[in-house]
Amino acid sequence: MQIHAVPVLNDNYVWLIEGEQGQCAVVDLGDATTVLAAIDSLKLTVQAILLTHHHTDHTQGIHAFRMRYPVPVFGPALEAQRFVTHPLADGDIAHLPSIGSFSAWLTSGHTLGHISYITEGAAFTGDTLFSAGCGRLFEGTAAMMLASLDRIATLPDATKIYCGHEYTADNLRFAQYAEPDNQAIAQRISAVAEAAASGLPSIPSRLLDERQTNPFLRIRTPSLRQAIEAFAGSQLNDVEAFAMLRRWKDEFDGLSPL
């Protein structure tokens, strides 16, 4: 299995998962033209589309794309009904011959029905787990998002994380602000800047990198927990600490809290 990044829109990634004999699956589809051009130049045959959630920047290319490739659209059973031909509930598996099997995990929080696709050695996490961050809580609760991230964190260290946006550099700025003494964050900031200077994506990361640098996977780390509680001005349980960290980052990013 070979995975190609197709940058679309401002900072979205569409992922092309190439299996045997040029068969491929497309993860999310924020833009048809760019993705069709990439498929042509790689000489791939499209077998299916895998959708993570209903937001426009992940779905608006589907209609135009299916004019040329009328393939099945796997996606969240709980949302995106107008795009999805093959709804997946938590635990369902999309079997794509000569590409692989993809387990749908309900990873709500960013949206209520968001799913992540888990396969051997890789996870397509959409807008749930970002590199060095996580999606904003547009529809779900902090408790949902924490449970979703905790579940992804049960995967092996070497799992590659393919997320929906190139936010890594911005996310690491906040990560370093929240954990100024974390050397792994400092190292990743340099590595990501080097990749960007060569025009390369920062994605995928390994789950191990996320464990070491992503504050949203680290709320139980005592030093970070203390910093979150200092920001809050009180002691917090896990869900409260996660919610407060999310709010802290939104404020840091200059976003209004939801």
Ligand code: ZN
């Ligand atoms: Zn989204």
Ligand code: FE
């Ligand atoms: Fe998005």
